Amino acid sequence: MPPDDSRRRHREPAEAMLVRRAETGDEPAIARLWTLCDMAVPYNTPAWDTALCRGATHSRLFVGEIEARVVASAMAGHDDHRGWIYYVAVNPAWQGAGLGRVIVAHAERWLKDSGVWKVSLMIRPSNRQAMGFYEHLGYRETPRVVMAKTLAGDDDGD
Ligand SMILES: CC(C)(COP(=O)(O)OP(=O)(O)OC[C@H]1O[C@@H](n2cnc3c(N)ncnc32)[C@H](O)[C@@H]1OP(=O)(O)O)[C@@H](O)C(=O)NCCC(=O)NCCS
Numbered sequence: 011m012p013p014d015d016s017r018r019r020h021r022e023p024a025e026a027m028l029v030r031r032a033e034t035g036d037e038p039a040i041a042r043l044w045t046l047c048d049m050a051v052p053y054n055t056p057a058w059d060t061a062l063c064r065g066a067t068h069s070r071l072f073v074g075e076i077e078a079r080v081v082a083s084a085m086a087g088h089d090d091h092r093g094w095i096y097y098v099a100v101n102p103a104w105q106g107a108g109l110g111r112v113i114v115a116h117a118e119r120w121l122k123d124s125g126v127w128k129v130s131l132m133i134r135p136s137n138r139q140a141m142g143f144y145e146h147l148g149y150r151e152t153p154r155v156v157m158a159k160t161l162a163g164d165d166d167g168d
Pocket residue numbers: 011012013014017018047097098099100101104105106107108109110111112132133134137138139140141142143146147
């Protein structure tokens with residue numbers, strides 16, 4: 011689906027956005043962002059996920075800020091040659107201004123600089139908007155079935 015014209019408005023925010031590694035003090039803003047973007051789930055809280063990522067060497071959580079406010083996020087992780095991207099989120103008030111493209115490019119660059127040659131990501135089947143976005147950025151659907159098993163605690167997540 012070609013992007014509609016409304017998504018081409020206001021390019022300046024993408025240039026104004028500073029992308030940096032998330033820090034401890036960013037947690038409330040990240041939690042707000044993920045809640046706004048419907049990505050916060052009770053079995054995997056933002057506080058838990060961001061703390062795990064900060065302590066790891068093979069993953070990074072990036073935030074994008076404009077005028078000192080967190081407006082975007084992306085998490086990247088890898089096993090030295092294959093990488094994954096998670097938690098790509100742009101505050102709804104700032105969507106359609108190029109911020110998603112910028113923060114994904116930042117996560118891809120970090121993965122590439124870490125030796126990763128291929129990056130994958132998962133999208134809920136109902137999230138057609140995100141599919142269109144990633145397709146536009148060069149991602150292609152690959153025929154795989156994702157299986158999961160919870161190794162700790164109750165299996166109440168998806
Ligand atoms: C998906 C999401 C990150 C996109 O961020 P965004 O800042 O609105 O996207 P951008 O403005 O950077 O768009 C980048 C490009 O993709 C295009 N695009 C965006 N959505 C598109 C769609 N559904 N179909 C086709 N193209 C699309 C834009 O037109 C733009 O094109 P251009 O740079 O060539 O002009 C954002 O909508 C979001 O946070 N959604 C909620 C959270 C979510 O679903 N995250 C993904 C989880 S898997």
